[in-house]
Amino acid sequence: MAATARGSLREIRAADVEAAGLAPADAASFFAALRSAAAASSSSSDAAAVWEAVVAAGVLRPEHPHALHQLVYYSVYAAWDRAARGPPPYWFPSPTDCKQTNLGRVMEENGPKLLGSSYKDPISSFNLFHKFSVENQEAYWKLVLKTLSVKFLREPKSILDTSDGSKKGGTWFQGAVLNIAECCLLPWPSQNRTDDSTAIVWRDEGLDDYPVNRMSLKELRTQVMTVANALDTMFQKGDRIAIDMPMTCNAVIVYLAIILGGFVVVSIADSFAPQEIGTRMRVSDAKAIFTQDFIIRGRKKFPLYSRVMEGTSSKAIVIPATGDCIGVTPRDGDISWKDFLSRGVGRPSMYSPVYQSADALINILFSSGTTGDPKAIPWTQLCPIRCGADTWAHLDVRPQDIGCWPTNLGWVMGPIMVFSSFLSGATLALYHGSPLGHGFCKFVQDARVNVLGTVPSLVKSWKTGNLTKGLDWTKIRVLATTGEASDIDDNLWLSSRACYKPIVECCGGTELASSYIQGSLLQPQAFGAFSGASMSTGFVILDEQGNPYPDDLPCAGEVGLFPLYFGASSQLLNADHNKVYFDGMPIYRGRQLRRHGDIIQRTVGGYYIVQGRADDTMNLGGIKTSSVEIERVCNRADEGLLETAAVSIKPAGGGPEQLAILAVLKDRTTPYDANLLKSKFQRAIQRNLNPLFKVSYVKIVPVFPRTASNKLLRRVLRDQLNQELVNRSKL
Numbered sequence: 001m002a003a004t005a006r007g008s009l010r011e012i013r014a015a016d017v018e019a020a021g022l023a024p025a026d027a028a029s030f031f032a033a034l035r036s037a038a039a040a041s042s043s044s045s046d047a048a049a050v051w052e053a054v055v056a057a058g059v060l061r062p063e064h065p066h067a068l069h070q071l072v073y074y075s076v077y078a079a080w081d082r083a084a085r086g087p088p089p090y091w092f093p094s095p096t097d098c099k100q101t102n103l104g105r106v107m108e109e110n111g112p113k114l115l116g117s118s119y120k121d122p123i124s125s126f127n128l129f130h131k132f133s134v135e136n137q138e139a140y141w142k143l144v145l146k147t148l149s150v151k152f153l154r155e156p157k158s159i160l161d162t163s164d165g166s167k168k169g170g171t172w173f174q175g176a177v178l179n180i181a182e183c184c185l186l187p188w189p190s191q192n193r194t195d196d197s198t199a200i201v202w203r204d205e206g207l208d209d210y211p212v213n214r215m216s217l218k219e220l221r222t223q224v225m226t227v228a229n230a231l232d233t234m235f236q237k238g239d240r241i242a243i244d245m246p247m248t249c250n251a252v253i254v255y256l257a258i259i260l261g262g263f264v265v266v267s268i269a270d271s272f273a274p275q276e277i278g279t280r281m282r283v284s285d286a287k288a289i290f291t292q293d294f295i296i297r298g299r300k301k302f303p304l305y306s307r308v309m310e311g312t313s314s315k316a317i318v319i320p321a322t323g324d325c326i327g328v329t330p331r332d333g334d335i336s337w338k339d340f341l342s343r344g345v346g347r348p349s350m351y352s353p354v355y356q357s358a359d360a361l362i363n364i365l366f367s368s369g370t371t372g373d374p375k376a377i378p379w380t381q382l383c384p385i386r387c388g389a390d391t392w393a394h395l396d397v398r399p400q401d402i403g404c405w406p407t408n409l410g411w412v413m414g415p416i417m418v419f420s421s422f423l424s425g426a427t428l429a430l431y432h433g434s435p436l437g438h439g440f441c442k443f444v445q446d447a448r449v450n451v452l453g454t455v456p457s458l459v460k461s462w463k464t465g466n467l468t469k470g471l472d473w474t475k476i477r478v479l480a481t482t483g484e485a486s487d488i489d490d491n492l493w494l495s496s497r498a499c500y501k502p503i504v505e506c507c508g509g510t511e512l513a514s515s516y517i518q519g520s521l522l523q524p525q526a527f528g529a530f531s532g533a534s535m536s537t538g539f540v541i542l543d544e545q546g547n548p549y550p551d552d553l554p555c556a557g558e559v560g561l562f563p564l565y566f567g568a569s570s571q572l573l574n575a576d577h578n579k580v581y582f583d584g585m586p587i588y589r590g591r592q593l594r595r596h597g598d599i600i601q602r603t604v605g606g607y608y609i610v611q612g613r614a615d616d617t618m619n620l621g622g623i624k625t626s627s628v629e630i631e632r633v634c635n636r637a638d639e640g641l642l643e644t645a646a647v648s649i650k651p652a653g654g655g656p657e658q659l660a661i662l663a664v665l666k667d668r669t670t671p672y673d674a675n676l677l678k679s680k681f682q683r684a685i686q687r688n689l690n691p692l693f694k695v696s697y698v699k700i701v702p703v704f705p706r707t708a709s710n711k712l713l714r715r716v717l718r719d720q721l722n723q724e725l726v727n728r729s730k731l
């Protein structure tokens, strides 16, 4: 008989608990509490029921060592058959709490009307409601619009019009006129948002023991109008104005002011080198750039203005990183923040927003460049509505919530956070400094953040440094992660810091202004997996011939998005949109599918796992496999590993692709035998993935090449290795 989950727990001995870091005195009571929680589970044969009972009983606490959380989680799920049951869930929606979620409330109110007698409750009817949202875009978007603070000067004539066949993505919100920045700044009674509500909380790095700073909605609006007034003295409507600085209060104020005044923001991440800044300024035809004199990060001061000066000759407006005065001398034609603001003096304190059509350009963003050159992606006023709607539905952000997601306005998450917070009546939490240190983690506690977004590399460094030690993260209600594949053990650590709150996995693209697959609080969540498509998003998974797999079957292949996707791009500034996203894609139900380039797996149980970009797949002995799958297995092959990267190399003399694994070690100073690592990788792959896959090459490197947004650049590793092999064969 298969071992039961309680049985696996029974195999834990007091010595294991002590070895996991509990003092002998605490180990006995922990042990007893664990046994009694497991005994109370609804089914001893179901590991998920046992885990749910253990978490519900609160036996595992955030202050417990991670090794103890690992011991219990991995023991409970030791006999879980992933192939037969899909990824193991660690979080379960509650039948009562689910009715308080944003989607749950809307479903309870409208479910019976829209779905008839098929409607049961938010959890059992979630899939049905999702399908409804894909097939009835008009109805879904009307429901969501009511929940966001979107004020139209002129209401849309229609939500979606598909009569113009040349527009593959359809025409959305035809006839609507609005200013989306204004929508972020207005009191909104249905969200209990008044002028006194807190719009932003923030703290400067280094002042970690001081109270957090607060800015009310009225103060934010006043400052945005002051900046908009000053912008009017320098620019023509429609001018493109760049922002290249950390995501501070001032950056957010400038961002909203540019849009309020009918100009266009060009978002440039603050980590770029001068040449990259120059390219982005040129491609977007930006007239000027807001920047900072320095960047303060990890108690160090890095020059930023000098980088901007080197990258562009356009006019720069220089904001001080600290205090009122800038610490640099502006070059001829550039001006300080103080002088810029004084240009608005004497103008009326109120400001009339510039109202434009829903498809008017407001922001130019750049993709990460994982697959090639970064794309310059124009965002219209529709994109913020999509951002707000997805965050409302999937992260369940509610009025007065406090949301924090360390990022930059140059990455898609920056604008998503600005619009999502302000359109849903939530507070935006900003840390002016490095998110990698203890100071940031303390800010999360002190600012009472209850929705915390992350990227995998951040979680890894918080976990490696045990940076939440002594801090209270239990106010957190929802966690989120995006950017690249997350690590299961790192996410176990993250969720456990907040008493096992759900981590919503988000995967999308800058050009979608959203995630196409995303977790939901109405479905059980599994680490490193997505519980479904985002609301209103439809897609198919294609086989190698471009034929869609049936919707309800486990499979893996390239994703093909339904093209009527609210908020998705319809043009690119530096590439042919049609060529990038549509050419060569199959027709499905009469419409050409939209390319996204990801290979995804649908598991048993209906979860999705991203297996990387189509370019990152490899053919090992005739079997197609993805880098991410191999890395997941290899990452756990040795305690000393920080991370691994799997790429395929082509032997110089031809022949089948070979598997190479590169590794970064936690301790970079002590030498480690690559051959030993190779045999550990080989064993792990054979045991957990495929006995036929052979590891041909292993190399230990100090760091991996990454995009500026920290995504692993496998294509660079692949090129480097192939070059190395060519050189070697020439010797």
Ligand SMILES: Nc1ncnc2c1ncn2[C@@H]1O[C@H](COP(=O)(O)OP(=O)(O)OP(=O)(O)O)[C@@H](O)[C@H]1O
Pocket: 367, 368, 369, 370, 371, 372, 373, 374, 375, 412, 481, 482, 483, 484, 485, 486, 505, 506, 507, 508, 509, 510, 511, 596, 598, 610, 612, 613, 711
């Ligand atoms: N949670 C996640 N898990 C796995 N992969 C993710 C996740 N989030 C994002 N990704 C990857 O990042 C991609 C989106 O990133 P982004 O829009 O910045 O552009 P990019 O694809 O990295 O850059 P480019 O289009 O220039 O190559 C997704 O398509 C996916 O491959």
